[in-house]
Amino acid sequence: MSGDVAVLGAGMHPWGKWGRSFVSYGRAAARAALDDAGIGWPEVGSVVGAQTVRGGYPGYVAGATFARALGWQGARVTSVYAACASGAQAINTARAQILAGMADVVLVVGADAAPKGFFAPAGGDRPDDPDWLRFRVLGATNPAYFGLYARRRMALYGDSPDDFALVKVKNAAAGALNAYARYRTPVTAEEVAASAVVADPLRLLDICATSDGAAALVLCGMDFARRRGVADPVRIRAVSTVTPTFPRTVLDLPDIGTDSAVAVEPSPESFRASIARSAYEEAGIGPEDLSLAEVYDLSTALELEWYEDIGLCGPGEGAKLVREGVTALGGRIPVNASGGLASFGEAVPAQAIAQVCELTWQLRGQAGDRQVPGARVGITANQGLFGHGSAVVAVR
Amino acid sequence: MPRTRIPVVAGWFTEDTAEEGFRLLGTRCSGCRSVHFPREDDHCRNPGCPGGELEEVALSKRGTVWSCTDGRYRPPPPYVSDPAVPWVPYTLVAVELAAERMVVLGQAAPGVGVGDLPVGSVVEVVPGVLEEDPAADTVHTTWHWRPVAVEALS
Numbered sequence A: 001m002s003g004d005v006a007v008l009g010a011g012m013h014p015w016g017k018w019g020r021s022f023v024s025y026g027r028a029a030a031r032a033a034l035d036d037a038g039i040g041w042p043e044v045g046s047v048v049g050a051q052t053v054r055g056g057y058p059g060y061v062a063g064a065t066f067a068r069a070l071g072w073q074g075a076r077v078t079s080v081y082a083a084c085a086s087g088a089q090a091i092n093t094a095r096a097q098i099l100a101g102m103a104d105v106v107l108v109v110g111a112d113a114a115p116k117g118f119f120a121p122a123g124g125d126r127p128d129d130p131d132w133l134r135f136r137v138l139g140a141t142n143p144a145y146f147g148l149y150a151r152r153r154m155a156l157y158g159d160s161p162d163d164f165a166l167v168k169v170k171n172a173a174a175g176a177l178n179a180y181a182r183y184r185t186p187v188t189a190e191e192v193a194a195s196a197v198v199a200d201p202l203r204l205l206d207i208c209a210t211s212d213g214a215a216a217l218v219l220c221g222m223d224f225a226r227r228r229g230v231a232d233p234v235r236i237r238a239v240s241t242v243t244p245t246f247p248r249t250v251l252d253l254p255d256i257g258t259d260s261a262v263a264v265e266p267s268p269e270s271f272r273a274s275i276a277r278s279a280y281e282e283a284g285i286g287p288e289d290l291s292l293a294e295v296y297d298l299s300t301a302l303e304l305e306w307y308e309d310i311g312l313c314g315p316g317e318g319a320k321l322v323r324e325g326v327t328a329l330g331g332r333i334p335v336n337a338s339g340g341l342a343s344f345g346e347a348v349p350a351q352a353i354a355q356v357c358e359l360t361w362q363l364r365g366q367a368g369d370r371q372v373p374g375a376r377v378g379i380t381a382n383q384g385l386f387g388h389g390s391a392v393v394a395v396r
Numbered sequence B: 001m002p003r004t005r006i007p008v009v010a011g012w013f014t015e016d017t018a019e020e021g022f023r024l025l026g027t028r029c030s031g032c033r034s035v036h037f038p039r040e041d042d043h044c045r046n047p048g049c050p051g052g053e054l055e056e057v058a059l060s061k062r063g064t065v066w067s068c069t070d071g072r073y074r075p076p077p078p079y080v081s082d083p084a085v086p087w088v089p090y091t092l093v094a095v096e097l098a099a100e101r102m103v104v105l106g107q108a109a110p111g112v113g114v115g116d117l118p119v120g121s122v123v124e125v126v127p128g129v130l131e132e133d134p135a136a137d138t139v140h141t142t143w144h145w146r147p148v149a150v151e152a153l154s
């Protein structure tokens, strides 16, 4: 397909709490991706950085920050921010530049150094900022929203906290096999049930932590890959970055109220489902073609919603898949073979790039003990604040 | 002297009204009838809107529980709480308003837990206190959702 771009290299800095700057992590991930690609830094024609809001000015100009840390060499530079989807927008920007002939080789980097505990809004009194208001007026943290969604599933579909715990057990088992994951110890359902309640019905082990981490990709055109002797690279076939449609009737972070559906009938399709559908349409594939999926498990319960949104099952059937082991390693369609956010914790601008790193290693057959046998097609899915979301389809 | 009562955000709910008259205040577009809460005073967000004026409107007093949760840990600033005082969890509830066809979030009244708020049950909006500042002699007021007793539903 003419719209494909090749993944020449993938690299990560391990997730954790390392106490260093995001620049240090990002540079390490970039070097790893360049080494993996066999590309020298001077050959890179464009750098796209996914921004972080936690690193001061260097975080806002992430692309330039990483370029400077690697050593100025004159490359075109771009920095993008899209909340949790920042990494995917960085990938999409690189893809567009390659397909437009603006650059042969593009380096994509996302990195974060996260605070302990809840994410909080930027400082100062900003009563015009919904993200400030939800904390000021309601104390509504991110886990509070995850708790609302989880309880809604319990009421609508009969999911139980035991079902949610199974997601953590599954992802922890996979993460234990991933050297880049922050949490590498298997977790039992009893341990989930014994952890403290954070936002009823969700417990500490149902909710993803915030982490330091970095991920990078080296992307290029198919012709360039062939000239480099890479005849059969992993290809990015679709990147979806669609926005919601009015009226949005599911309460989303950081909103205090949904849109009103008085004037316009809401779409029967959820925003998350539309993110995945757009990627499937662009790639010309469907959920039945998938070998694996990496989805944004900000909470255990949210992973079950993604099963439905990416079309692995019908509405309300997510819990059944995890109960039957369908989405575990060795199951019919492994989800979060990397260990997911449950094992990584969230490093916001790096996370969507890390999802594509995992697809890359899986599709190359380099995923070691967590390898999905014969993986050919993978999708990532992700959602963030302020109407952002992404899905990437990679094939080989 | 009673403390000065200041709404946590001006214009989001009625002030100086008795509990029965207390309402959330949003805006309604005269062009397409869409309701916005928190209030949208600059533009209607309906992309198909023919254009109209945004007028203040009181939202329905009652709605049904869409979902609820609680905050077992102290939220970070700008939520105001005294770190010297042990944290008392509160309940958050998302409420579906039938007439406005929308969901609005809020804290539940003190003492109301998630067990009191099954999905689909009826709640009503009442005035509440977010926090008191004895030093400044002020009270920040807010809205709370409270279950409606079944016998009161007739």
Ligand SMILES: [Zn+2]
Pocket (backbone or CB within 6 Å): B029, B030, B031, B032, B033, B034, B044, B045, B046, B049, B050, B051, B052
């Ligand atoms: Zn309108």
